[in-house]
Amino acid sequence: xxxxxxxxxxxxxxxxxxxxxxxxxxxxxxxxxxxxxxxxxxxxxxxxxxxxxxxxxxxxxxxxxxxxxxxxxxxxxxxxxxxxxxxxxxxxxxxxxxxxxxxxxxxxxxxxxxxxxxxxxxxxxxxxxxxxxxxxxxxxxxxxxxxxxxxxxxxxxxxxxxxxxxxxxxxxxxxxxxxxxxxxxxxxxxxxxxxxxxxxxxxxxxxxxxxxxxxxxxxxxxxxxxxxxxxxxxxxxxxxxxxxxxxxxxxxxxxxxxxxxxxxxxxxxxxxxxxxxxxxxxxxxxxxxxxxxxxxxxxxxxxxxxxxxxxxxxxxxxxxxxxxxxxxxxxxxxxxxxxxxxxxxx
Amino acid sequence: xxxxxxxxxxxxxxxxxxxxxxxxxxxxxxxxxxxxxxxxxxxxxxxxxxxxxxxxxxxxxxxxxxxxxxxxxxxxxxxxxxxxxxxxxxxxxxxxxxxxxxxxxxxxxxxxxxxxxxxxxxxxxxxxxxxxxxxxxxxxxxxxxxxxxxxxxxxxxxxxxxxxxxxxxxxxxxxxxxxxxxxxxxxxxxxxxxxxxxxxxxxxxxxxxxxxxxxxxxxxxxxxxxxxxxxxxxxxxxxxxxxxxxxxxxxxxxxxxxxxxxxxxxxxxxxxxxxxxxxxxxxxxxxxxxxxxxxxxxxxxxxxxxxxxxxxxxxxxxxxxxxxxxxxxxxxxxxxxxxxxxxxxxxxxxxxxxxxxxxxxxxxxxxxxxxxxxxxxxxxxxxxxxxxxxxxxxxxxxxxxxxxxxxxxxxxxxxxxxxxxxxxxxxxxxxxxxxxxxxxxxxxxxxxxxxxxxxxxxxxxxxxxxxxxxxxxxxxxxxxxxxxxxxxxxxxxxx
Numbered sequence: 001x002x003x004x005x006x007x008x009x010x011x012x013x014x015x016x017x018x019x020x021x022x023x024x025x026x027x028x029x030x031x032x033x034x035x036x037x038x039x040x041x042x043x044x045x046x047x048x049x050x051x052x053x054x055x056x057x058x059x060x061x062x063x064x065x066x067x068x069x070x071x072x073x074x075x076x077x078x079x080x081x082x083x084x085x086x087x088x089x090x091x092x093x094x095x096x097x098x099x100x101x102x103x104x105x106x107x108x109x110x111x112x113x114x115x116x117x118x119x120x121x122x123x124x125x126x127x128x129x130x131x132x133x134x135x136x137x138x139x140x141x142x143x144x145x146x147x148x149x150x151x152x153x154x155x156x157x158x159x160x161x162x163x164x165x166x167x168x169x170x171x172x173x174x175x176x177x178x179x180x181x182x183x184x185x186x187x188x189x190x191x192x193x194x195x196x197x198x199x200x201x202x203x204x205x206x207x208x209x210x211x212x213x214x215x216x217x218x219x220x221x222x223x224x225x226x227x228x229x230x231x232x233x234x235x236x237x238x239x240x241x242x243x244x245x246x247x248x249x250x251x252x253x254x255x256x257x258x259x260x261x262x263x264x265x266x267x268x269x270x271x272x273x274x275x276x277x278x279x280x281x282x283x284x285x286x287x288x289x290x291x292x293x294x295x296x297x298x299x300x301x302x303x304x305x306x307x308x309x310x311x312x313x314x315x316x317x318x319x320x321x322x323x324x325x326x327x328x329x330x331x332x333x334x335x336x337x338x339x340x341x342x343x344x345x346x
Numbered sequence: 347x348x349x350x351x352x353x354x355x356x357x358x359x360x361x362x363x364x365x366x367x368x369x370x371x372x373x374x375x376x377x378x379x380x381x382x383x384x385x386x387x388x389x390x391x392x393x394x395x396x397x398x399x400x401x402x403x404x405x406x407x408x409x410x411x412x413x414x415x416x417x418x419x420x421x422x423x424x425x426x427x428x429x430x431x432x433x434x435x436x437x438x439x440x441x442x443x444x445x446x447x448x449x450x451x452x453x454x455x456x457x458x459x460x461x462x463x464x465x466x467x468x469x470x471x472x473x474x475x476x477x478x479x480x481x482x483x484x485x486x487x488x489x490x491x492x493x494x495x496x497x498x499x500x501x502x503x504x505x506x507x508x509x510x511x512x513x514x515x516x517x518x519x520x521x522x523x524x525x526x527x528x529x530x531x532x533x534x535x536x537x538x539x540x541x542x543x544x545x546x547x548x549x550x551x552x553x554x555x556x557x558x559x560x561x562x563x564x565x566x567x568x569x570x571x572x573x574x575x576x577x578x579x580x581x582x583x584x585x586x587x588x589x590x591x592x593x594x595x596x597x598x599x600x601x602x603x604x605x606x607x608x609x610x611x612x613x614x615x616x617x618x619x620x621x622x623x624x625x626x627x628x629x630x631x632x633x634x635x636x637x638x639x640x641x642x643x644x645x646x647x648x649x650x651x652x653x654x655x656x657x658x659x660x661x662x663x664x665x666x667x668x669x670x671x672x673x674x675x676x677x678x679x680x681x682x683x684x685x686x687x688x689x690x691x692x693x694x695x696x697x698x699x700x701x702x703x704x705x706x707x708x709x710x711x712x713x714x715x716x717x718x719x720x721x722x723x724x725x726x727x728x729x730x731x732x733x734x735x736x737x738x739x740x741x742x743x744x745x746x747x748x749x750x751x752x753x754x755x756x757x758x759x760x761x762x763x764x765x766x767x768x769x770x771x772x773x774x775x776x777x778x779x780x781x782x783x784x785x786x787x788x789x790x791x792x793x794x795x796x797x798x799x800x801x802x803x804x805x806x807x808x809x810x811x812x813x814x815x816x817x818x819x820x821x822x823x824x825x826x827x828x829x830x831x832x833x834x835x836x837x838x839x840x841x
Contacts, residue, residue, distance in 0.1 A: 051470040055424050056464045059457070065431045066457040069442045070450030077443025080435030084758045085435055088766055091432035093775060095425045099777040102421030106414070107783050114778070149758045232433070293447025294513075294524035308458030315465040318485075328472035335474060336410045339795035341787065 001299060002292035005071040006281065008305055010274035012067060014267040016060035016172065021166075021266060023054045025174015027097065028122020028167065029197060030117065036110060042178075045190050047105060049181035055099065056319060058094070072291040074145055075281045077223070083137060084149035085132040093127035105330065108344040117278055125167060132166025134161040139273065140220035144285040158219045165208045169266055172201035176246060176262040180255035184326055197252055198258075204248055210238065222283045226276025235272035239265045255293040358752045364763035365755050368770060370737075372429055375774050377733055378726055379423040380487055384543070385550035386416055386488040387467065388576050391483070395675065396577070398479055404570050409417045410474060411792060412554070415785055417471045422781050423462070426774075437763075440754035441744050448521050448529050449506040450515050456499025463492040494543060498736050501542055533603045537596040538736070547619065549729055551582025552691075553722030557789070559715045570796065579718060583695035590692055593685070598740075603651045604746065605658035606667075607739035610674035611681040612645050617659040621645040626682050631671040633661070648794040650813050669741045676758040680734035687724045687731075694721060 026046045033039030033046075046329050069076040080087060107113045122197035136159035138141060143153060153159075175198035182190035213288030216224050226232040263317035277283055281291045292298060333339075390412040397405035431453075434442055442450075462735035469477075477485070506512075512529030558575035601608040610613075614621055615633035627638015646655040660668050669677065671802040694717050699710040708714075722734040744751045756763075 055368060055466055056426065056461070058424065059461045059464050062431055062460065063457045064426060065760070066450065066453045067436065069446035070454055070572050071447070073443050073446030073450070075437055076446060077439040080432075080442075081439045081756060081758070084436060084756065084762070087432060088436055091429045091436070092769060094428050094432075095773060095777060096426075098421050098425035102418050103777075103780050103784055106788060108416060108787075149762070155779075200501045250370045292452075293759070294521070296524045297447040297451060297526055299525040301454055304451065304454045304458065308461070312458055312461050312465065315462055319469055322469060322473070322477075327476045328469070330472055330477045331410055331414050331474050333791070336792065337407055337799070338787075338788065338791035339793045339798055343792050343793060 001070070001294060001302070002288050003299055005292070005298050006288045007065065007274070009064065009067045009071065010270060012060060012064045012156075014270035016057075016171070017166075017270050018263045018266050019053075019057035019060055021031060021128065021170040022173045022177045023050055023057050024124050024128045024167075024170035025172065025201075025241050026178060027121050027174075028082045028171045029174055029178065029194070031121035033193065039146075041187065042193060045178060045182055045185060045187055048185060048330075049178060049332055050081055050330055051105065052102070053097075053319065054321050056316065058098070061094075062121065064250055067301070071293055072281055072288075073293050075286060075291040076187050078143050078145045078147060078282060078286070079134070079138065082147035082149060082153045083134045084139075085151070086154045090127050090130040090134075093123040093130065096122040098126060108341070108346050109201055112344055113346065119234060128166040128170050129163040130154075131163075133163035135166075135273075136160070136162025136220075138282060139223040139277065140147075141215070141222065141283045141285070143282050144255040145282070150152050156219070161212050161215055165205065165212065167203055168204045168208055168271075172198060172205055173262055173266060174257075175201055178251060179250065184324070191253075191255075195253075198250055198262075199247060200330070202243060205243070222274065222280070225275045226278070227272055230275070232272045232276040233273060235268050239268035239272060353812045359755060360760035361758060361763050362628055364760055364767050366751065368763060369437055370431055370766065371772060372426065372433060372774070374730060374734070375778065376423070376426040376430060377729055378778075379419060379426065380418065380550035381546045381553070381726075381729065382419045383423045383463075385614065386412065386419070386554070387470070387486065387493060387552060388418065388547070389581060391489070392581070393573075394483055394578055394679075398483055408571070408574050411606065411726050411788075413471055414788060416467070417770045418781060418784055420424040420464075420467055420471075422777065426777075427460075429770075436715045436758075437756055438744065439755040439756050441749060444749065445510075445521065445745055448524050449503050449510070451526050452499045452530055453504030454499070455502070456496050458496035458542055459492050459499060463489060463496055487743070497543055498539065501539045502530045502535060503533075504736070505532050505538045506530070507744065508532070508538070508740060508746055509534040510608075510748055520587075534599055537592070537599040541589070541596040542590045543734070544585050544592055545725075545729055545732065547583050547703070548585045548589055548691075549722065549725035551578040551580075551585070552725045554719070555579035555582065556719045556722035561714065563715050563719065563775040572708070579698065580739060582721075586688075586691050587693040590688055593688060597681075598649065599658070604740070606660065606663055606669075607677075607736075608649070609658055609660045609662070610669045610677045611735055612657070613674055613678045614645065615656050615661055617656065618660050619646060619656050619657075621649075621653050621657040623648065626679060629671045629675050629678065641744045647680050650738045666742070667747075668741060669805060673741050677735050677739040680731040682739070684728045684731035684735065687728045691721060691724070691818050784803065 018115045028091065030039075030043055030046050033042040046194045065076075068079075098227055100121075100123065104113055104120060107116060123134040133154045136179075137156070139152045139162065140158040141154065147153065160306070175194045178194040179270060182188070182194060227236055242261045246258050246265060249255075249261060279287045279289070281288050311329035319328075350435045390409050393405050393412065394409040396402055397409055418485070427501040466486060466489045468480070470489065473482045473485065506529055509532040510529075511532055513523040514523045516522045554576050559579075561571045562575060597608070597611075600611070612621075613624055613627065613629040613635060615629070615635075620642060620643050623641045624635060624730035627640075628636045629637060643653040646653050646657055649655050649657055660674060668674075694714075697709060697714055701714075702709060726794070740746055742750050742752070744754045
């Protein structure tokens with residue numbers, strides 16, 4: 001039962017990495033889109049593509065946390081004690097990011113948009129970095145039950161690399177999705193704009209992964225071996241194949257499928273990490289069985305999860321379908337009957 | 347003196363104070379948005395239904411404008427709520443580590459319910475333009491249920507902290523034999539849940555109505571303001587007496603299930619019968635009470651309907667196991683403020699009911715609208731007070747009688763926590779300030795447009811535009827009101 005919950009948690013992390021990652025990636029491209037004039041079109045696309053789905057994408061994170069503290073309370077306690085600073089910064093990043101994005105939409109002055117946009121974009125870069133660094137710290141065995149908060153837990157080679165990898169992967173996902181969004185919104189010039197960026201981001205991911213091999217070899221020994229052998233290796237290879245397939249599909253401008261393969265490559269990577277870390281939740285000090293909460297609770301957690309999937313699954317599918325069909329648009333000023341106010345310059 | 351000495355002897359860790367302040371600040375901020383998250387969708391749907399049923403363009407405008415506000419408010423609510431789940435780990439790892447598997451399932455229910463809510467609200471907020479009118483409406487109908495389900499999860503967790511059960515302890519004091527059903531449906535759960543849910547609807551109703559009451563006072567007495575006031579105010583006015591009963595029964599549930607908390611909220615020092623009720627007043631650490639209005643016998647009567655009811659006092663437990671005199675006074679004031687405001691709101695609701703019964707119309711008095719304008723803010727105060735009562739009244743326990751707040755707190759240095767508190771305060775003030783500014787700006791835009799269209803209405807033919815459906819061209823009224831002002835997001839457009 002504990003193993004099942006552990007896999008549910010890995011799946012939830014994978015879902016967050018894919019759904020939330022796409023959003024973070026969009027924020028990353030918002031950040032590097034240039035000045036107000038040059039970045040106007042990409043930012044317009046990012047706003048419209050993200051708006052209906054970003055909140056849903058971020059709810060996966062809450063779900064990950066809930067499974068963690070209900071299913072593996074000791075692990076939750078250990079991680080949040082040892083990784084105090086990066087998690088606190090990630091939480092603040094989440095606030096700035098969401099608030100910045102939500103407040104930018106109704107703003108009608110350039111100066112306001114700049115501030116809110118900067119809040120959104122900078123924290124879109126920092127939040128995945130810190131979350132990645134936390135995962136890196138866990139994978140390299142720096143978190144044990146009773147570890148107190150210290151910089152070493154997350155400011156080390158493996159953590160920094162994992163953080164950068166997280167940023168690069170989100171940028172990759174974001175760009176791939178924005179390609180097809182650009183086509184959906186009929187902005188053909190932006191299709192190529194984001195296509196180049198997707199390929200670039202993939203190259204960075206590949207380079208970081210190669211750098212990671214020697215860096216993590218001795219530092220995160222257990223996970224390294226798990227990733228280079230057995231099922232872990234198989235999933236890593238599949239992820240690489242999916243990544244390369246995405247590149248091919250992007251080059252052939254097949255944007256519908258490229259989304260699937262890019263999501264698959266990220267999800268498979270998370271899955272590979274899950275396999276590599278077996279049977280530990282905190283390598284190499286705490287196993288899944290040791291960390292598991294009360295059996296009765298775990299059984300109920302499974303029931304709640306199943307019921308929820310039955311309820312939420314169709315709703316999520318409906319939302320993503322409506323979104324990709326272009327049925328979801330925000331209310332405009334004309335719809336709510338709003339007029340310009342003095343001082344508006346947009 | 348006694349309780350202070352005991353606390354000093356216990357030597358609470360340095361990080362306790364900043365951790366507590368951080369939690370209090372973020373939760374106090376988030377709770378201001380909760381009424382809207384839980385109840386605004388329902389109120390908007392009521393208005394939306396009216397718009398569709400009667401083909402009422404004014405109602406449709408109101409529903410759309412509330413949606414536009416909801417879009418921003420929901421986003422801020424999501425992120426400030428996410429912070430709270432982080433803080434459970436960042437500030438109280440001791441509680442989650444030991445008790446997470448006992449009471450965490452409530453949060454599991456909440457997470458999924460919230461997921462559903464986020465999906466449905468996204469479809470609702472972004473479905474106005476392209477979905478078919480009734481399809482759009484019906485897709486949003488499960489929203490209130492999802493909101494109630496989410497509240498269920500959170501209140502289940504909180505009421506477990508107040509009246510923990512559903513486990514037994516092994517030799518090391520660790521919980522074993524967890525029974526989830528018992529842990530979710532704890533004794534205080536029912537009273538706390540209904541009191542909370544109704545409070546959310548009440549607050550959202552009065553606040554939304556208050557916006558239009560202000561407009562009414564400023565002389566904007568058109569149908570738009572009338573409808574915008576009447577619908578949410580009616581919802582809130584109907585619920586006000588209901589809430590009074592629920593609050594009363596919740597207080598009595600606390601009397602039975604958490605006697606020491608009840609003693610703190612009523613500043614009862616010694617266990618006794620014929621206990622007087624104090625309105626406000628301050629409890630001193632020697633058990634005397636300064637100031638306040640003393641009503642003989644009343645506390646016993648309220649608790650058990652007769653003066654001979656025995657009320658447990660604070661001194662029934664050792665000083666280290668009960669709130670300090672200051673904490674008790676805080677809980678007492680919060681409770682009394684909540685009850686006072688609630689009672690005044692009943693009078694307001696009665697005034698409204700009387701007016702409808704006699705004249706079939708809104709009251710004419712400006713004083714009614716002045717009161718209605720501040721009722722929403724007063725309700726937010728009661729929400730804060732209710733939460734302070736239940737949290738401060740539980741001190742020093744985080745899990746009542748099982749874990750102290752000081753045992754649950756993180757081991758991170760106090761300095762880091764203070765620094766984090768500083769950053770969070772700055773960020774939250776900025777975010778909430780910007781949120782308020784954005785909403786007020788929206789209101790200004792709408793008012794300018796409405797005033798403009800009222801002026802041009804004489805010149806234009808009556809409503810020819812279909813209220814629903816994608817609009818290929820700008821609304822004539824809005825464009826007429828502000829030439830080149832309303833920036834429309836068309837694909838590829840400049841925005």
